[in-house]
Amino acid sequence: xxxDRSQSAPLGLKIAAACGLxxxxxPILLIFVYAFTTEEKSFVWPPPALTTQWFAVTWNRPDVxxxxxxxxxxxxxxxxxxxxxxxxxxAAVSRTxxxxxxxxxxxxxxxxxxxxxxxxxALRSAFALADIPFSFWTIVLGHATFCVxxxxxxxxxxxxxxxxxxxxxxxxLGADGFxxxxxxxxxxxxxxxxxxxxLAFALSxxxxxxxxxxxxxxxxxxxxxxxxxxxxxxxxxxxxxxMVVVLVTLLPILLxxxxxxxxxxxxxxxx
Amino acid sequence: MxxxxxxxxxxxxxxxVRAVDAVDLDIVPGEFFAMLGPSGxxxxxxxxxxAGFEQPTAGSIAIFGERAEGVPPYRRNVNTVxxxxxxFPHLNVLDNVAYxxxxxxxxxxxxxxxxxxxxxxxRLPGYGARRPGQLSGGQRQRVALARALVNQPKVxxxxxxLGALDLKLRENMQEELKSLQKAxxxxxxxxxxxxxxxxxxxxxxxxxxxxKIMQIGTxxxxxxxxxxxxxxxxxxxxxxxxxxxxxxYSGQHRWGSLRPESIRVGSAASxxxxxxxxxxxxxxxxxxxxxxDAGGLRLHAIVPAxxxxxxxxxxxxxxxxxxxxxxxxxxx
Numbered sequence: 071x072x073x074d075r076s077q078s079a080p081l082g083l084k085i086a087a088a089c090g091l092x093x094x095x096x097p098i099l100l101i102f103v104y105a106f107t108t109e110e111k112s113f114v115w116p117p118p119a120l121t122t123q124w125f126a127v128t129w130n131r132p133d134v135x136x137x138x139x140x141x142x143x144x145x146x147x148x149x150x151x152x153x154x155x156x157x158x159x160x161a162a163v164s165r166t167x168x169x170x171x172x173x174x175x176x177x178x179x180x181x182x183x184x185x186x187x188x189x190x191x192a193l194r195s196a197f198a199l200a201d202i203p204f205s206f207w208t209i210v211l212g213h214a215t216f217c218v219x220x221x222x223x224x225x226x227x228x229x230x231x232x233x234x235x236x237x238x239x240x241x242x243l244g245a246d247g248f249x250x251x252x253x254x255x256x257x258x259x260x261x262x263x264x265x266x267x268x269l270a271f272a273l274s275x276x277x278x279x280x281x282x283x284x285x286x287x288x289x290x291x292x293x294x295x296x297x298x299x300x301x302x303x304x305x306x307x308x309x310x311x312x313m314v315v316v317l318v319t320l321l322p323i324l325l326x327x328x329x330x331x332x333x334x335x336x337x338x339x340x341x
Numbered sequence: 342m343x344x345x346x347x348x349x350x351x352x353x354x355x356x357x358v359r360a361v362d363a364v365d366l367d368i369v370p371g372e373f374f375a376m377l378g379p380s381g382x383x384x385x386x387x388x389x390x391x392a393g394f395e396q397p398t399a400g401s402i403a404i405f406g407e408r409a410e411g412v413p414p415y416r417r418n419v420n421t422v423x424x425x426x427x428x429f430p431h432l433n434v435l436d437n438v439a440y441x442x443x444x445x446x447x448x449x450x451x452x453x454x455x456x457x458x459x460x461x462x463x464r465l466p467g468y469g470a471r472r473p474g475q476l477s478g479g480q481r482q483r484v485a486l487a488r489a490l491v492n493q494p495k496v497x498x499x500x501x502x503l504g505a506l507d508l509k510l511r512e513n514m515q516e517e518l519k520s521l522q523k524a525x526x527x528x529x530x531x532x533x534x535x536x537x538x539x540x541x542x543x544x545x546x547x548x549x550x551x552x553k554i555m556q557i558g559t560x561x562x563x564x565x566x567x568x569x570x571x572x573x574x575x576x577x578x579x580x581x582x583x584x585x586x587x588x589x590y591s592g593q594h595r596w597g598s599l600r601p602e603s604i605r606v607g608s609a610a611s612x613x614x615x616x617x618x619x620x621x622x623x624x625x626x627x628x629x630x631x632x633x634d635a636g637g638l639r640l641h642a643i644v645p646a647x648x649x650x651x652x653x654x655x656x657x658x659x660x661x662x663x664x665x666x667x668x669x670x671x672x673x
Contacts, residue, residue: 232430238394239427241414243441243492253444257431 098316105309113305124306134311137294144206144290145274148213149221152270153263155214156221161255164229165237175226182219189215190283197284204286212284213277217270224266228259268326272319291315343406345370345496345528346391351400352552353386360386362552363400368496370405373522373529375539378549379575384532387549388498391530392421405495415444420489421498424505426481428473434460434484435469441492459487462521479510486521496528503538515542536576540564548572565600568670573598580604580640587668596669603665604642606631607658608651614658619651635659 107117240250278292298308348366361383376384389395393414402409442452463483503511522529540560548555556568567573579598587597617635631642
């Protein structure tokens, strides 16, 4: 426990902390402000006047909806694939000893360490070589490569902290493999999977580099935003979209944060 | 009568390691059976073979007359108390205890009632709502016991269940386990490396070494009449006497064993006996343990506290009753 709770931090430290926070969050606030500006061709400071018309404009633009729906679908499917593969992989690596285990562990983590551009080029050449046309599934495949890593890392850390004899205890008490998974394994890794899944979803949702190599003519939301920036008209539409995305994603992230925090406490005090 | 557990030439090899090597074993229904041995002697692997976590490489296992090879752990009427208890951290104590009944599809009120009863049996009534993380080591141990017993197993396996407890708690649990076993009449199979624990609790003890059973018998058999040098040495540190020495006293050229408390230590002037020198003394409270050197043969004697002790390095004469000298089966 902190003993000097009553003492407040020195003034210099407070100012430094405030500057740090401003540096992190001021650009995001700027994006919010520009969503209400009346100037549509360029971003001028200060905004000449404020308006809410861009919300209506955004609502009526079909390309926004298309990009948003594509991004959500890609992120959802990639996360689902990552949850299954990442969990299976982490279970195999943490439950058993076998030849080449460390190598496999490294190979699973490697895609997130590789620059996205390498993954992108590699996938593009592979698709070209195998004569696979760009589609929804080529984007999903590209995103799954790094989503698996995130889920794997979360799950493997949790598996490492759970007692291995728990699974044997469950079998001993009469539960078959499926019942053991449902009643013992899943509850113990659920919060880790939720956190990993959230992060995977977020990573996929704003991915640009790999996507440019695997999407062809399709536009995910981040790619749509990039294209939109070069267009001279209706610029604040991008800001409106950005603002809504920030607000909508903030809630699940806060939720995941609280859930995993509780999970850590339970897992930590149990053994 | 069919055996509770029967091993016929059972082996379990891990690569070139013979963890269990051609073991024959018959455990009588309702007995408290201890498997005693140093770590790596194969006793825990034997337990896991009974539980079904391991399959034998060779030989056959029967549990109450039914062949057990290939039967998964969840279809055996056998339950285990694990060394680390392996309680489920996400469930409260009551749900932990009721787990076995829950997966078998017993209704909620019924299984909770049974779990409450099992908790009373291990003297933890009213602890159902707590989490395993809120319990002490001794309490977790009792929960693990209740969780196994609620399934009314035919055989209860205990893997070093008292290993993590402190001395006082361990002594209490020993008595409690013993009386619980008598009251329930369930066959208990108990793995331990502590010979005192095995001797005080078990009806019969199997002494393991290098994947083989060295000797099976009552605690008295094992303690008074060890068959091999290993058993004599491991169970209560008996003096192992070489064949030449034994021949002088018994006329037979065989390995012998002599319990340290059977040796009397007298002054050098007191007459006939084995001439020796006192090397060191070790005060143990109620007794004192003497290390002696009898012409190159290292012997130990235990004398009651308060006995007048010779000086260190002093010459002494050792005497013992001939009938206390036990001849072992092991060939010379």
